[in-house]
Amino acid sequence: MTTQTFDGVSVSTQASVYFDGKCVSHGITLADxxxxxxxxxxxxxxxxxxxxxxxxxxxxxxxxxxxxxxDDWKTSGPGEKFSVPGNSSFQIRVTEPYHYICHFG
Structure with missing residues (x-):
């Protein structure tokens, strides 16, 4: 199931903009x-x-x-997740806007 909302959060109002505007995100901190x-x-x-x-x-x-x-490209769609190790990298190909949540840790 796709996460729709987070309750009781603090939101950074200034966006982080990467790759000449190709990626825009806001940091959030949960109550915990x-x-x-x-x-x-x-x-x-x-x-x-x-x-x-x-x-x-x-x-x-x-x-x-x-x-x-x-060496393998995989696909991720709504409700799906993929894990990326720390101190690593990943390539992403997007053909339509990809809305995401990044869970750290």
Whole structure:
């Protein structure tokens, strides 16, 4: 099931804008201190680097992704998630806006 809302959160009002506007996100902090980001990736092929492990959850749209440790492109659609190891990277291909939640940790 796709996450639709978060209750009781603190939201960063200034967006983080990456790749000349191809990715825009807002940081949120849940009541228990858990940090996440919510955003959109516009049509592009991009490479993201990670510090901490991440779980990418597709809220709407879809993407193809390839983890740094693999040669295989996989697909992620609404309600689906994929995990990215910390201190790694992943490539993402987007042909329609990909709305996501990034779960850190």
């Amino acid at each position: 201190g858990t940090k996440k980001s919510v955003g959109v990736v516009l049509p592009a092929e991009l490479t993201f680097n990670t510090g901490a492990p991440e779980i990418m959850e597709c809220v709407a749209g879809g993407c193809q992704y390839k983890l740094a440790s693999t």
